Amino acid sequence: MDHEYIERPERLASLVEELRGEPLLGVDTEAAGYHRFFDRMSLVQLSTRTANYLIDPFAAGELAPLGTLFHDPAVEKIFHDADYDLRILDRDAGLRLSGLFDTQIAAAFLGEKQLGLGSIVEKYLGLKLPKEFQRADWAERPLSAGMKEYAATDTAHLPDLRDRLRAALEERGRLHWAQEEFLRREQTRWTESDDTREAYMKVKGARDLTPRGLALLRELYAWREGVARERDQATFRVLGNQALLEMSASPPGGVRDLPSVTGLSEGLAQRRGRDIMEAVRRGLAVPEAELPRWPRSPRFERDLELEARVESLRDARTRVADQLGLDAGFLIPRATLEEIGKARPTTPEALAQVPGVRRWQVEAVGDTLLKTLRKK
CATH class of the missing domain: 1.10.150.80 (HRDC domain)
Incomplete structure (x- = not known):
C-alpha cells in the first residue's frame, strides 16, 4: 500500500494545507497500550481517495496543526469505531472532531452482527485486510515496512467503505438515524476512571481471596506496577495475574519456591526474587484489623x-x-x-x-x- 511517512513538523504543516480542500479523510490511530505501561498515541493514519499518509507523532511533534482539518465539518472524517481514537486524540493532542462518519455505527444500523473492520470490508468491498500486526508494538522505532503497510491499509479503504454504507443507509431510510449517533460520538472525550475500588481489587479472581490474601495481592500488585513503570512494559509482560493470585492464596516461603509459581520463570526469580518476597512479607505483616475487605453490597427492595x-x-x-x-x-x-x-x-x-x-x-x-x- 503506497503511503508517505510524515516525520518532520514542517511537512505536517504543509500536508494540512494540501488536505484543506478534501471532502473526506479516512482516519485511524495506533497506540502502544498493549505492550507498554505508558499508553501513548504512536501513529496517526490519514487517507484521501487517492493517497495515504502515516504521521509519526514522536518525530513530527505537536499534532495541533491537524485541528484545522479535524474541526472543519466540511471535511468528513471517516473512522471505524472512533470511540478510543477520539479519547486518545483528546488526551494526547487536545484534538476534537466535527464531521464524523463512523463505519462501525453505520454497519450496526444495517443490522450487521460482525462489526470488526475486517468483516465489514470483506462483506462490502470484497477485500481481506491483513491481520499480522494487530498486536504490534506501535511505540517501537523504526517501524518495519510491514507495520507501515498494515497501518496504511487500515484507512485506505475507509472512503470506499463509507460510500457503500452511506448508500445502503439512504436506501433503507436510516441515514439520519446514523447521523444522530455520529454527532453524539463526536462528543467523546478522555476521562479518568472514576472507579473508587483499589486497582488490585479489579483483578479477576480477587473476590475468592481471604482478607489476608487481599493484603498480599495489594503488595504484589504494587510491586508489579513499579517494575512495569520502570521498564515501560505492560504489566502482564512483567508477570501475569494468575501468578499474583497464586502467591496471594498460598504465599511462597522463600525465593527458592518462586519458580514453582505459574508463569514465574527462574530468570525472574533470580532477578526480582528478593523484591517479590519483600512484597509477600509486607502483606503478611498487615495487622488483622487493617486487612482490606470487600465492601458490603447495598440491599435493594425489589419492585x-x-x-x-x-x-x-x-x-x-x-x-x-x-x-x-x-x-x-x-x-x-x-x-x-x-x-x-x-x-x-x-x-x-x-x-x-x-x-x-x-x-x-x-x-x-x-x-x-x-x-x-x-x-x-
Whole structure:
C-alpha cells in the first residue's frame, strides 16, 4: 500500500494545507497500550481517495496543526469505531472532531452482527485486510515496512467503505438515524476512571481471596506496577495475574519456591526474587484489623411491578428489533428500558425526555413502547 511517512513538523504543516480542500479523510490511530505501561498515541493514519499518509507523532511533534482539518465539518472524517481514537486524540493532542462518519455505527444500523473492520470490508468491498500486526508494538522505532503497510491499509479503504454504507443507509431510510449517533460520538472525550475500588481489587479472581490474601495481592500488585513503570512494559509482560493470585492464596516461603509459581520463570526469580518476597512479607505483616475487605453490597427492595413493566418493554423491543433486522441491545439497551419503565411516559415527547433515549429510537420503536406501557 503506497503511503508517505510524515516525520518532520514542517511537512505536517504543509500536508494540512494540501488536505484543506478534501471532502473526506479516512482516519485511524495506533497506540502502544498493549505492550507498554505508558499508553501513548504512536501513529496517526490519514487517507484521501487517492493517497495515504502515516504521521509519526514522536518525530513530527505537536499534532495541533491537524485541528484545522479535524474541526472543519466540511471535511468528513471517516473512522471505524472512533470511540478510543477520539479519547486518545483528546488526551494526547487536545484534538476534537466535527464531521464524523463512523463505519462501525453505520454497519450496526444495517443490522450487521460482525462489526470488526475486517468483516465489514470483506462483506462490502470484497477485500481481506491483513491481520499480522494487530498486536504490534506501535511505540517501537523504526517501524518495519510491514507495520507501515498494515497501518496504511487500515484507512485506505475507509472512503470506499463509507460510500457503500452511506448508500445502503439512504436506501433503507436510516441515514439520519446514523447521523444522530455520529454527532453524539463526536462528543467523546478522555476521562479518568472514576472507579473508587483499589486497582488490585479489579483483578479477576480477587473476590475468592481471604482478607489476608487481599493484603498480599495489594503488595504484589504494587510491586508489579513499579517494575512495569520502570521498564515501560505492560504489566502482564512483567508477570501475569494468575501468578499474583497464586502467591496471594498460598504465599511462597522463600525465593527458592518462586519458580514453582505459574508463569514465574527462574530468570525472574533470580532477578526480582528478593523484591517479590519483600512484597509477600509486607502483606503478611498487615495487622488483622487493617486487612482490606470487600465492601458490603447495598440491599435493594425489589419492585416487582417495575420488573414486569421492563420485561414487557423488553419483549416489545425485541419484536421491533427483529422486524428491523437490528440487534435488540443496539436498538435500545436494557438500562434505557429500565429508565423508560420508571418514567412511564405517555407521549413521544415525554419518551424523548427519558435519559438515554435518542430521537431515532423514538421514531423506530417509540409507538410500540408507548402502547406497551398503556397496556400495563
